[in-house]
Amino acid sequence: MQFQPILDEITAILQQDLQQHGPGGQVASYIPALARVPAGQIGMALRTRDGQEAVAGAGAQPFSIQSISKVFTLTLAMQKLSEEALWSRIGREPSGTAFNSLVQLEFEHGTPRNPFINAGAIAVADRLIGLFGDTACAALTAFMSDLAGEPIGYDTEVAESEASTGYRNQALANFMKSFGRIDHAVAQVLDLYFHQCALSMSCLQLARAAGYLCSDGAHPLAAGQAVMTERQTRRINALMLTCGTYDAAGEFAYRIGLPCKSGVGGGILAVVPDRLSLVVWSPALDASGNSVLGQKALELFTRRTGLSIF
Amino acid sequence: MQFQPILDEITAILQQDLQQHGPGGQVASYIPALARVPAGQIGMALRTRDGQEAVAGAGAQPFSIQSISKVFTLTLAMQKLSEEALWSRIGREPSGTAFNSLVQLEFEHGTPRNPFINAGAIAVADRLIGLFGDTACAALTAFMSDLAGEPIGYDTEVAESEASTGYRNQALANFMKSFGRIDHAVAQVLDLYFHQCALSMSCLQLARAAGYLCSDGAHPLAAGQAVMTERQTRRINALMLTCGTYDAAGEFAYRIGLPCKSGVGGGILAVVPDRLSLVVWSPALDASGNSVLGQKALELFTRRTGLSIF
Amino acid sequence: MQFQPILDEITAILQQDLQQHGPGGQVASYIPALARVPAGQIGMALRTRDGQEAVAGAGAQPFSIQSISKVFTLTLAMQKLSEEALWSRIGREPSGTAFNSLVQLEFEHGTPRNPFINAGAIAVADRLIGLFGDTACAALTAFMSDLAGEPIGYDTEVAESEASTGYRNQALANFMKSFGRIDHAVAQVLDLYFHQCALSMSCLQLARAAGYLCSDGAHPLAAGQAVMTERQTRRINALMLTCGTYDAAGEFAYRIGLPCKSGVGGGILAVVPDRLSLVVWSPALDASGNSVLGQKALELFTRRTGLSIF
Amino acid sequence: MQFQPILDEITAILQQDLQQHGPGGQVASYIPALARVPAGQIGMALRTRDGQEAVAGAGAQPFSIQSISKVFTLTLAMQKLSEEALWSRIGREPSGTAFNSLVQLEFEHGTPRNPFINAGAIAVADRLIGLFGDTACAALTAFMSDLAGEPIGYDTEVAESEASTGYRNQALANFMKSFGRIDHAVAQVLDLYFHQCALSMSCLQLARAAGYLCSDGAHPLAAGQAVMTERQTRRINALMLTCGTYDAAGEFAYRIGLPCKSGVGGGILAVVPDRLSLVVWSPALDASGNSVLGQKALELFTRRTGLSIF
Structure with missing residues (x-):
């Protein structure tokens, strides 16, 4: 064709x-x-x-x-982690309607429904911090650049704006943290998350x-x-x-x-x-x-x- | 192969x-x-x-x-009804977790999430009553028999048992009726629904x-x-x-x-x-x-x- | 004063x-x-x-x-039943907002929040059927007439209208029944409930x-x-x-x-x-x-x- | 007596x-x-x-x-603010069950049910920051000391521990902020909130x-x-x-x-x-x-x- x-x-x-x-x-x-x-x-x-x-x-x-990045961070996490290590804190089911975001997190004790809703992607970001520590943002651009065949970077204005207004994501991350579902500091996890959303391609x-x-x-x-x-x-x-x-x-x-x-x-x-x-x-x-x-x-x-x- | x-x-x-x-x-x-x-x-x-x-x-x-029948009643409804007539009162989204069954019906004002959850299949049954009236149960067996190439019937013991214990389905049907989402008498709609679940194949x-x-x-x-x-x-x-x-x-x-x-x-x-x-x-x-x-x-x-x- | x-x-x-x-x-x-x-x-x-x-x-x-009757049916039930027998299936907490009606019943496995929401009053009616059987409607008017010092009766037009349109109460009663929280036939319980709402005073x-x-x-x-x-x-x-x-x-x-x-x-x-x-x-x-x-x-x-x- | x-x-x-x-x-x-x-x-x-x-x-x-402080911060807010200014963002209804905490905030678009649940008290703290700015913690101890007739202070170990583990309160405050229901910086509002909980009396x-x-x-x-x-x-x-x-x-x-x-x-x-x-x-x-x-x-x-x- x-x-x-x-x-x-x-x-x-x-x-x-x-x-x-x-x-x-x-x-x-x-x-x-x-x-x-x-x-x-x-x-x-x-x-x-x-x-x-x-x-x-x-x-x-x-x-x-923005959220298309969730496919790639999940790929990166699946490359490096066992099924068990990855999926023990993230579900694989559709999330129903939007209103469920925090509702479901609450009913399911901080376990996000799937890796493609914000809460799930934040949980994936937490795993990537576990793998890459302070170099996680750099590791992600390296991964994207390798896949795309040319240098890929963040739009820093977007990343900063996301960070300064991302109250709902702050709420999600802190809420999961309150259930013990996030290992690393909320600020560090969200920094990666806000950067991944700001990838420019x-x-x-x-x-x-x-x-x-x-x-x-x-x-x-x-x-x-x-x-x-x-x-x-x-x-x-x-x-x-x-x-x-x-x-x-x-x-x-x-x-x-x-x-x-x-x-x-x-x-x-x-x-x-x-x-x-x-x-x-x-x-x-x-x-x-x-x-x-x-x-x-x-x-x-x-x-x-x-x-x-x- | x-x-x-x-x-x-x-x-x-x-x-x-x-x-x-x-x-x-x-x-x-x-x-x-x-x-x-x-x-x-x-x-x-x-x-x-x-x-x-x-x-x-x-x-x-x-x-x-049982619920496999929902595929066939939906097919029968899709054969006879316009997209608009069928989908105006039934959604097409996954339902999230089970706990949502009545919760979601309530939030969504009696519109079931999709035709494959019980509430949705009851809504489809209501449409079939609209099409076939008192002959709906017979129309369904005729349809199934035609597709299967041999006579298909109901297990009447199963159908009666479903009817005599189906309080949750009674609740779902009455709840949708209270929102004006069911046109026909609850008893008639559920009679078809309990029969379709009792198809024996x-x-x-x-x-x-x-x-x-x-x-x-x-x-x-x-x-x-x-x-x-x-x-x-x-x-x-x-x-x-x-x-x-x-x-x-x-x-x-x-x-x-x-x-x-x-x-x-x-x-x-x-x-x-x-x-x-x-x-x-x-x-x-x-x-x-x-x-x-x-x-x-x-x-x-x-x-x-x-x-x-x- | x-x-x-x-x-x-x-x-x-x-x-x-x-x-x-x-x-x-x-x-x-x-x-x-x-x-x-x-x-x-x-x-x-x-x-x-x-x-x-x-x-x-x-x-x-x-x-x-209407719902003022819930005070009197509760009184009648409290007169005749032990604390345990009465409160084992009905809570005593405020119900939050209206949207909770069926939501809360679902989360709390069919136990209504309190005796003054519809679900709770239906559960009280079920207890009264247990006490008075077929004479429950008559027992309630006798009780009301005794308290008021003159004959009190039902507005039968109201009672019949409630019955013929009460889909939501049908849903509540069947839903509680599905959790095993209602002992008697839904139709009998609701008949009392629709009558109590139709008391004319x-x-x-x-x-x-x-x-x-x-x-x-x-x-x-x-x-x-x-x-x-x-x-x-x-x-x-x-x-x-x-x-x-x-x-x-x-x-x-x-x-x-x-x-x-x-x-x-x-x-x-x-x-x-x-x-x-x-x-x-x-x-x-x-x-x-x-x-x-x-x-x-x-x-x-x-x-x-x-x-x-x- | x-x-x-x-x-x-x-x-x-x-x-x-x-x-x-x-x-x-x-x-x-x-x-x-x-x-x-x-x-x-x-x-x-x-x-x-x-x-x-x-x-x-x-x-x-x-x-x-701890939460007994919510009575006093509400009193302080009621002293200084009009009914309208205080109650426009906080309800006055019971909250139903605990599971509702974030659920209800979500359904009610960030408006807490009442000033005595955590979300509501955080909203009150936000109003007090509006009234007292950086001196809010001092204003609260002054108020309490005046009422009690002797100096009342914070247990700073408790306040610091609350702050370092209060992920759920972080979630609540950020969530309300995402709905535009919190005027001041989340960190400043929570600082007052964690201090009020740490009052020692x-x-x-x-x-x-x-x-x-x-x-x-x-x-x-x-x-x-x-x-x-x-x-x-x-x-x-x-x-x-x-x-x-x-x-x-x-x-x-x-x-x-x-x-x-x-x-x-x-x-x-x-x-x-x-x-x-x-x-x-x-x-x-x-x-x-x-x-x-x-x-x-x-x-x-x-x-x-x-x-x-x-």
């Missing part, structure tokens, strides 16, 4: 949509650096298992990957970096090297499908039918197992925190290509 | 497991007809898209399909009946006839993956990686899209209400065959 | 208020018999420990006492009937006879203060400072321990289900008389 | 109880300074409206007043300091001076009755029938409006966090004296 024309076509449809109906949602506004990103942008990029690439629209423009860089998810764990660029095992890869894809898009995981599965992980920066990473990784970006979000046009792009893509895991 | 030897092998492994370690769980005991089913039984059956069949162990022995009959789920909606036995569209079929599979196994949907996706629907009778229906439908049965359940050995059988099957959607 | 002029004065203030600003709330509308009661009515009546009585406005007009009749609550348990009319012990009486008053006014118990304690029990018919029973029982009635309700002008009347009364337990 | 012999008698009964059955509960153990307090101690003290005092057992020995000092609660707001020691108005005083007493003893407010009202505020240091302050203030202390706690023998002492006191508000 030739993907460049497909991405071009989808991007053109959405740009027309944008001009006629506007972005259909709101850009995340809780920190200035995100609030000032223009809503009317669309980018797409994909990379197939065998290395074919396609980019369309603003697909080469860096954006704040383009659709293309993300599609490359996520290449191992569509190739049974093989490193996207370094032939013969494994990022993780085939089974681990399948399991990350399964977690993305059931838990990757906030409270809309069921809706994504129903309408798009691919493992996805979204971020409030407007990016969505999608995986067609054994075939390709695909990233879309458009900053305006719906009420669930998922990119409005990003979802449309993915629906058009699966309809146009027939690619779906179901 | 030749599936008969694979099913034989898995059944043999599990029977050995049974002899050495016992069933590893409890048979459902809330009604006598389920409580007296011997725990130490294992059955498997599958049917491929192109009609190859395999049966092993007690795969031809009828059991109470073997692994093989179920694997045949579910054949449309692995063939883009094509009728499993009647060539050229469609049970539903390709898109509808994908969507049912997506719902099964995210919501089909009570509170263990994430765990099933993570460990098994196939759309599944389980029932407290000990059956589990699994689908490999475009390939095959597979049913396992073993009555002893884990704490989530899923068959212990059924899950093992599915794990062995995906490991042995490499079949997974991820 | 001369109470007749005080009640006259308060009634006059509220009638003026009514003319200028309207009733300030909505009459209960879930059943026709309540919905058609004119909003612009005010009644008051009190009876002191030593038998002084005062009536003002529509204080002699019968209305549907005037402010004066209620103030007389509740006379034992301001006289250490002494029968209001039959000298030398006890309705309950001094300690039991104190305890009912304590329950009324902490749990008697739906989600507004804290607000009532803060602003009025008397044990109260309200009903959606618009009545509120208040007790000044050792001094008097007071009943106000005005049908328009606030969002919590308490009479708007009834609350104002009680505030004016406590401000005017200085009577408060705090 | 002569109270000294009554307190002596009750203390003797409880000391005998202690020797025969042990303390019947556990001393608070979350910080070392509380954990090492010997469980087998009992103190009582009271002061009547007209200045009569009685002390028994360890009634003159200082202990950590004896039963007698507390009974004196609370004297205004049984005398319509009159300063306990300075004749003619008011701590608050009569109405404010009644309202604090009402809040203590409905919300003062964690999840056991209903039980306290039912069994003891007096406004009470307890602390995990083992103290309980009780008020007989218009009559006297009474403080009991015994460090071993029940599951709700209330002093086991303290409750027995209060039950014996109300039974022996007949004093109850109901």
Whole structure:
């Protein structure tokens, strides 16, 4: 299949949509650096298992990957830790609705539902501090740079803004700490967490970096090297499908039918197992925190290509 | 791939497991007809898209399909109703943990999370009463018989027992009714619901009946006839993956990686899209209400065959 | 203290208020018999420990006492049952907000928070069925008639309407039954519950009937006879203060400072321990289900008389 | 009434109880300074409206007043702030069960249920920072010293331990901050909160300091001076009755029938409006966090004296 024309076509449809109906949602506004990103942008990029690439629209423009980083910190933790060490304090079930965030933490005694909600990602960050200590932020950029094939860094303004306004994440981390579920100092754990959210990458860089998810764990660029095992890869894809898009995981599965992980920066990473990784970006979000046009792009893509895991 | 030897092998492994370690769980005991089913039984059956069949162990022995029926009542409703008419009162998101059952109904003003939890299936039953009125129970057996290629009926003892002890389902139905989410009389709706749970089928009959789920909606036995569209079929599979196994949907996706629907009778229906439908049965359940050995059988099957959607 | 002029004065203030600003709330509308009661009515009546009585406005007009009946069914149950038999399945704590009704029942495995929320009153009704069987409805009217000194009966239209629309109470009763917290048939228990809500009494009749609550348990009319012990009486008053006014118990304690029990018919029973029982009635309700002008009347009364337990 | 012999008698009964059955509960153990307090101690003290005092057992020995401080910080806030300024961000309803702490904060968008749960007291502390800024801790000790008639100070070891382990309070404060319900820096607000919990006072000092609660707001020691108005005083007493003893407010009202505020240091302050203030202390706690023998002492006191508000 030739993907460049497909991405071009989808991007053109959405740009027309944008001009006629506007972005259909709101850009995340809780920190200035995100609030000032223009809503009317669309980018797409994909990379197939065998290395074919396609980019369309603003697909080469860096954006704040936010929660998409949770896929990569989880990968890093799965590389280094036993199943037992990793999963003893983090669940693997969908979280139900948003209102459950602290409710569920309370009922489940500080054990987050899964690694893709904030509480779960903070718990993963705590494990990474255990592995890398003071060098955890550097270890994460090194990992991302290696996967993407070029230097990846943090947007420090975003990281600082997250830190200075992240009261809810402070609440989550302290709450888990009160249950004894966080080993390291809350400030150190959150520093890593706020940095990972501030990673700045383009659709293309993300599609490359996520290449191992569509190739049974093989490193996207370094032939013969494994990022993780085939089974681990399948399991990350399964977690993305059931838990990757906030409270809309069921809706994504129903309408798009691919493992996805979204971020409030407007990016969505999608995986067609054994075939390709695909990233879309458009900053305006719906009420669930998922990119409005990003979802449309993915629906058009699966309809146009027939690619779906179901 | 030749599936008969694979099913034989898995059944043999599990029977050995049974002899050495016992069933590893409890048979459902809330009604006598389920409580007296011997725990130490294992059955498997599958049917491929192109009609190859395999049966092993007690795969031809009828059991109470219970919640697996929710897949078929949903299918029947999707056949006859518009998207809007069906989904306006039922969600499509995973339900989180069990404790949420009534909690979530309350927060969401009587709208059940998805059609595979009890509340959601009761809401689907209400729609079927709207379509079929007094003949709904007969319409359901006719539908099942047509799919399975032979007469399928209710275990009336089970249906009566469900009705006489189903206080929680009475509570759910009345609660939804109090929010105006149920159109018909609670007693009539629950009568259908208790009957659908009491459908008695073997692994093989179920694997045949579910054949449309692995063939883009094509009728499993009647060539050229469609049970539903390709898109509808994908969507049912997506719902099964995210919501089909009570509170263990994430765990099933993570460990098994196939759309599944389980029932407290000990059956589990699994689908490999475009390939095959597979049913396992073993009555002893884990704490989530899923068959212990059924899950093992599915794990062995995906490991042995490499079949997974991820 | 001369109470007749005080009640006259308060009634006059509220009638003026009514003319200028309207009733300030909505009459209960879930059943026709309540919905058609004119909003612009005010009644008051009190009876002191030593038998002084005062009536003002529509204080002699019968209305549907609804949840005020919960005080009397609890009294009847406390008369006949041991502490253990009564309180083993009903709590004595405030219920927090309304949203908790089914949530709390679920978390607390079917044990209602207190006898003055619907679930708790249904549990009390179940105990009364245990005591009186088929004659429970008759036993309750006999008890009320004895306390009030004249025949008290049910408004059968109200009772039938409650029964035909009481889905939420059906849900509560079935839910408790599913936890094994209800001994008798749900239909029989609810029949009593719907009848008790449909008791028709005037402010004066209620103030007389509740006379034992301001006289250490002494029968209001039959000298030398006890309705309950001094300690039991104190305890009912304590329950009324902490749990008697739906989600507004804290607000009532803060602003009025008397044990109260309200009903959606618009009545509120208040007790000044050792001094008097007071009943106000005005049908328009606030969002919590308490009479708007009834609350104002009680505030004016406590401000005017200085009577408060705090 | 002569109270000294009554307190002596009750203390003797409880000391005998202690020797025969042990303390019947556990001393608070979350910080070392509380954990090492010997469980087998009992103190009582009271002061009547007209200045009569009685002390028994360890009634003159200082202990950590913990949550009893919430009565005094609320008083200080009510002195200085309008009703509107104070209550716009704090409710006045009982909180239901403990599990609700964060649940309710979440449902009610960061508004704590009442000023006597931790979240509510933290919100009050935030208001006091607004009034006193950096001198808030000093202002509180000055207030307490003035009420008690002698210098009152903080146990700095306790305050520091609270600060270093108070993850749950960190979570509550950050969570409210995330809803915009806290104006000042979380660290500054919690510093005051941890200090107020660490106030060290004896039963007698507390009974004196609370004297205004049984005398319509009159300063306990300075004749003619008011701590608050009569109405404010009644309202604090009402809040203590409905919300003062964690999840056991209903039980306290039912069994003891007096406004009470307890602390995990083992103290309980009780008020007989218009009559006297009474403080009991015994460090071993029940599951709700209330002093086991303290409750027995209060039950014996109300039974022996007949004093109850109901």
